[in-house]
Amino acid sequence: METMRLNDVTANDLPWKIKYDASRCTMCGSCVATCSFKAIVPKVERRRMVFSEGNFPEPKARFSAVPVIRQTKSVRDYCRGCGMCEKVCPNDAIKPERNPDTRHPIITRCLGGDSIKRGGRKNLEGSTRTLDTIRVGRISQMTDPSLDAQRHTFDLLAPFGRILPPKKLPFTPDADQQLVTQELTPPVNWVYPVIIGDMSIGALSWRMWEGVAMAVAYLNEECGMPVRMCSGEGGVPVRLLKSKYLKYMILQIASGHFGWNRIANAMPHMVEDPAGILIKIGQGAKPGDGGLLMAQKVAEHIQAIRGVPKADLLSPPNHQGLYSIEESVQKMFLSFNSAFKFRVPVAIKVAASATSVSVFNNLVRDPYNIVGGFFLDGIDGGTGAAHEVSLDHTGHPIVSKLRDCYLAAVTQGRQGQIPLWAAGGLGKTGDLAADAFKMIALGANGVFTGKLILQMAGCIGNDLGRCNACNTGLCPAGITTQEPQLAHRLDPEKVAQNIVNYYLAMDQELKKLMAPIGNSSLPVGRSDALVSTDHAVADRLQIQHVC
Amino acid sequence: MCRIGAIKSLDYIHPSMALQLMSSQQKGHDNSGFAMVMQNLGGIFEPYKHLPTLSMACTDDGIKIAEHILHEAGFLRVMQWTPEVHDEPGLDINAMPNYVFETFKYPKAYKGASQKEKEELLLDTRLKLRAALEPNEEGFAYSFWPDVITLKEIGDPRDIGTYFNLWDADDRFTAKVITAQCRQNTNYDIVRYAAHPFHLQGYTALANGENTFYLKNKEFQQGLHRGYIGFESDSQCFLYTLHYVHRELGWPLHYYKHVCTPLPFEDIEQREDQKQLLGIRQSLAHLEINGPNTIIGLLPDNTMFTCCDAKKLRPVVVGRDERTVAISSEVCGINEILPDRDWEADIYPNEREVVVINDDLEVQRWKQ
Secondary structure (H helix, E strand, O other), X not given: OOOOOOOOOOHHHOOEEEEEOOOOOOOXXXXXXXXXXXXXXXXXXXXXXEEOOOOOOOOEEEEEEEEEEEEOOOOOOOOOOOOHHHHHOOOOOEEEEEOOOOOHHXXXXXXXXXXXXXXXXXXOOOOOOHHHHEEEOOOOOOOOOOOOOOOOOOEOOEEEEOOOOHHHOOOEEOOOOOEEOOOOOOOEEEEOOEEEOOOOOOOOOHHHHHHHHHHHHHHHXXXXXXOOEEOOOOOOOHHHHOOHHHHHEEEEEOOOOOOHHHHHHHHHHOOOOOOEEEEEOOOOOOOOOOOEXXXXXXXXXXXXXXXXXXXXXXXXXXXXXXXXXXXXXXXXXXXXXXXXXXXXXXXXXEEOOOOHHHHHHHHHOOOOOOOOOEEEEOOOOOEEEEEHHHHXXXXXXXXXXXXXXXXXXXXXXXXXXOOEEEEXXXXXXXXXXXXXXXXXXXXXXXXXXXXXXXXXXXXXXXXXXXXOOHHHOOOOOOOOOOOHHHHOOOOHHXXXXXXXXXXXXXXXXXXXXXXXXXXXXXXXXXXXXXXXXOHHHHHHHOOEEOO | OOOEEEEEEEEEEOHHHHHHHHHOOOOOOOXXXXXXXXXXXXXXXXXXXXXXEEEEEEOHHHHHHXXXXXXXXXXXXXXXXXXXXXXXXXXXXXXXXXXXXXXXXXXXXXXXXXXXXXXXXXHHHHHHHHHHHOOOOOEEEEEEEEOEEEEEEEEOHHHHHHHOOOOOOOOOOOEEEEEEEOOOOOOOOOOHHHOXXXXXXXEEEEEEEOOOOHHHHXXXXXOOOOOOOOOXXXXXXXXXXHHHHHHHOOOOOHHHHHHHOOOOHHHHHOOOOHHHHHHHHHHOHHHOOOOOEEXXXXXXXXXXXXXXXXXXXXXXXXXXXXXXXXEEOOHHHHXXXXXXXXXXXXXXXXXXXXXXXXXXXXXXXXXX
C-alpha cells in the first residue's frame, strides 16, 4: 500500500475534482483520449469483495482488478474544469466538479517556486459590473419619435484615423461655391464600431486565426459590414500580406516587434494597404508587462513567422528607446506613417491607468495631428498568458477611464479628434451590443473585443477559474494551441460562421438600442441617453441617477 | 410642440401677418409665448439700416445698467422706439416693465474700423449686457445688430399681439422678413431666452422639433465661439452651427446641410467631392443633428432657407405669390396669409434638400 505524506498533493488540493461513476463507465477511453491536460488516466483498482454462501455466515473474500478512470494528482497535470471528458462521455459517467476547498494557489507556489501563469482574465469578481448598473433611460416618445430598427436606415460606423479640428480642414470655396482642396489630410477609415481585438497568430492556433480572418472577410464582402481585425503582435502569414484581404487587417507592432521583419519585407508586394497600424504600448489584462508566448506554443510555423527559435517569447514591458510621449509620436508614428506613405492611419493601444488622461492629453494636443486612435484597454481584458498576480491585481477598470478621456477632450473642445476605442471585459456577460452601446454613449467611438471572439469559437474558459489554460498550449478547444491534434478539433468554417452570426445579431441589437433614443447614427458622447441605478456610478460618470 | 413660420416679401410687411400665419396653427402649439425676429426693417427704422439696434426687455434698473454699459463703450443713441402697450385686464401675458428698441451710432474709436471689427464689438457688447442683466433677471438682451429687431414674451400669442398692438397693421413697424414662433420652451424651465427665433451676428434660426444630439452639439459648440452660450433650448444649436459653418468657416450655405444631416457613407462614396464630405463628417461629427427637426434660417444678406432632418420627421411647407414667400409648419398658416396663391406650386421639402429664397424672392431647391 502507498504511503501518503501530509504534503503530498491530493485531489482535494486541486481546483477541480473528477466525479466518476465506475458503474456507468463503459471503458471506451474517450475521456482520457480527449483530456489535453492529462488530468485523468486509466488505472486498475484492486477491489475486495466479502461474501458468504450457504445458510450460515461464512465470510470469504474475493479480489478482483477493475479498470477505472482516476484523476491525476499533480500541480502540473491537473484538471482545469474544461469539461471535455463530460462532453465526450456517452454515459454521463464522468465530470469535473469545482472544489471550493482548493489549495492550488498555495501549493503551486510552494512546489514550483515560480509565479503562477495562466490565460483568461481577472478572476476576482467583486460587485456588480458598472455597465450593468447603467440603462438606456432616455426614450424618445411623442415629440421626438423612436425610430424603427427594422425599417429605418442606420449609420453604424466609427472613424479610425486622426480627425482634424474643423478650422484646420484645408477646404476653400471656389467660384462655383464648392469646397476644394489640394492638400493631403490624415487618412481616416470608417469601420464597424466593434473591432476584433489583437490576438496573435502565436497565441491562437492557425485554424482559429484562419477562422477569424474568414469571418472578417465574409462580414466585409458578403454582409457589407466593414469589420476590422487586429493581427496582434506576432506577424501575419505572408500569403495574407500579399492578398487583397490585407485591407481588413490592422497590423500591430508591440515591444517585441515579432513578425515585423516579414511584414517589412512584404511591403513592396502588398496589393492593398492594411486597415491601420496599432502600436501596442500596454494591455489591460497585464499592464506594465509585455507579451508572453510560452515555448510550448512556439511551433515551427510560429518560429518561421516570427523569425525566432523555440523558446519562451517575452516582449519587453517597454518599447526600447521610447522615453517620452513626444518621442513615441515622432519616432513610431512618423516612421509608420511614412512607411505607408501617409495612407494608413496609425493608432496607439495603452492599458487603462490612473495616468491615461495625461497620456491622452499629450497625444490630442500634438500639433502634427498624427495619432489616429487611442485604444484603451481595461483590467477585465483577456490574455493568452500572464502572471496570475498581474491578471487579478493590476490594472484599471475601463468605464470611468474612457469617460475621463472623453470629458478631457470635451473640456478642450477636441472630442473626436483622436477616436477613442475601449475594451476590457466588454461583452463579459455575452451581450456585447449593450456594453458597446453604453461605452459609445459615454464617449467611445467604438470598442474592441478579444476574449468574446474566442468564446464565440467555442472557448469554455470563464472568469470563475474554468480552464484559462491558454498559456499551456493544451487548449482543449483547439483555439489557443499549436498542437496539430488539438487544433484539428476546431473547424475554422464553424468558427467563422459563429462569429459572422454573432456580428449579425449584434448589429440588430445595436439598432434596437439606437432606435428608441431616436438616433440613426452612433450616439458618441450622448451620455444624456444613459441613467444609472447606482448613485456613485452616476456621479462618477456624470449621468443621471435613477431609482 | 412648436410651430414655426417665416415670411419674406418684396414689400415691407407688418407683424400682424406673422400673427395670422401662426394663429391658425394654434392647435399644434401650446400658446405659451410669442417670439419674432424682424430683419430688413421698414417704417421708423428704415433710415437707420446701417446702425445697430438693441432689442431688450428689462426692468427700470435694467435700463440703467444697460445704458451705463453702452455709454461706457461709447455708443451714441440716435433713435429710440418704445411700443405703446395695451395692458388690458385679463390678458395672458407675463410682461416685463420695459421693452427697449434703441438704435445707436458706433463709438468714435470705431470710425475707421472694419466691418468685422464692428461686428465683433456688437457681439461683445450684447454678451456684456446679457451678463450684467442676468443675475437678478433685470433684463434680456435679445439682439444688438443693424436692421434687426427681436421681440419675445411669455403668454398667449393672441394676447401678446393685443398687448403690443400688433394686430393692427401700420407702416411704422415693418420689415421685409419676419420669422416667428408661438411657444416657450416648455421642455425645460420657462426662460425668455429659450424661445426661438435666436439671433447671432446677423444669423437667425428657429426650429420645430427635438435635437436629440443636443448634448453632443452643446459640448462641442461651447468651446467653438464665445457667442455660443445659453443653450436654454436645444434649437439654439442649429443657429450656432449655421453661424459656425457660414461665418466662422466661411463655407457656402449648402454645406450647412452636410454638417447637420450628413449623407450616408454609401452615398458619400459615390460623390466626386467625397473627400470634402468625409472631412466634414469627421471634423464636424459633433455638430450632426438627430431627431425630428425642421429648421428655418436667415442669413445676414436676407437669404432665407429651410431644411429638415434626415428622415423628414418634421414637415414644413413653402408657399408663395408674386411678392411674398412664406414658410410654415402647417399649410393652413399659408392659406391664411396667401389665400389666392397657386397652392399647387407649394413645396414640401424633402429630407435631402435645402429650399432657399434669395433677396429677389427666387425660390431654389438645392439637392444635398
